[in-house]
Amino acid sequence: MSLSLEDKIAIQELANTHVKHLDAHDVDAWTGLWIPGGTFEATYGTFEGHEAIKEFILGHIAAGKEDGARHVMTNFVIEGDGDRATVYSLVVKLQVAQPPFIIATGVYNDVVVRTGEGWRFESRKLDVDPGVFARQN
Numbered sequence: 614m615s616l617s618l619e620d621k622i623a624i625q626e627l628a629n630t631h632v633k634h635l636d637a638h639d640v641d642a643w644t645g646l647w648i649p650g651g652t653f654e655a656t657y658g659t660f661e662g663h664e665a666i667k668e669f670i671l672g673h674i675a676a677g678k679e680d681g682a683r684h685v686m687t688n689f690v691i692e693g694d695g696d697r698a699t700v701y702s703l704v705v706k707l708q709v710a711q712p713p714f715i716i717a718t719g720v721y722n723d724v725v726v727r728t729g730e731g732w733r734f735e736s737r738k739l740d741v742d743p744g745v746f747a748r749q750n
Contacts, residue, residue, distance in 0.1 A: 616698055620732070621691045624725055627732045628702055632684035638674050640667055647734045648726060655739040681710025686721075696727035697735075704739070718742045 616624075627646060634643035644667040647653070652661045653669065660669045673679060683706075690701040700723040706716040719741040726735045 615694050616691065620698070620727075624691050624698055624700060624732050625686075625689050627725060627734070628686050628689070628700065628721070628723070631734075631737075632686055632704070635670070635679065636683050638679060640670055640674070643670060647737070648728060651734050652736045653734075653739075654736070656741050681708050682716060683707045683709045693725075698725050698732075699723065700725055718744070 631643065631646050634640075634646070644663050647663065647666060650662055651666070652659055653666050654660075657669065657673070660666045685705045685707065686702055687705070688701075688703040692699050700721070702721045702723075704719050704721060706718070708714050708716050719739050722738045722740070724735040725732045
């Protein structure tokens with residue numbers, strides 16, 4: 614059974630809610646968007662389970678990496694059937710507390726699953742575009 618339009622909208626809302634909570638530094642709500650054994654993978658490493666994911670983002674925020682940041686999600690491609698789907702999307706991270714500029718861009722590749730609480734991330738992989746690292750040098 615292919616995904617319904619309602620499922621696709623709910624999955625897109627999951628990704629948008631993810632960055633809403635990140636921008637608000639609402640760590641518990643952000644972490645709660647994964648299934649208990651879910652993984653988050655990025656340049657910083659791979660983090661499995663709610664506690665590891667929460668520890669990572671707490672450290673990331675404490676290091677100032679999210680100060681003044683706003684994330685914009687776009688270009689969603691959602692494919693799947695039944696209770697599991699893959700999601701491709703693009704993210705732009707903006708600095709908005711100072712004169713606005715692009716901090717970074719990247720690609721998310723996710724696996725999401727339907728749960729009793731709605732769609733949740735089983736895995737979320739962020740590939741940050743290399744230009745951000747070239748700028749830092």
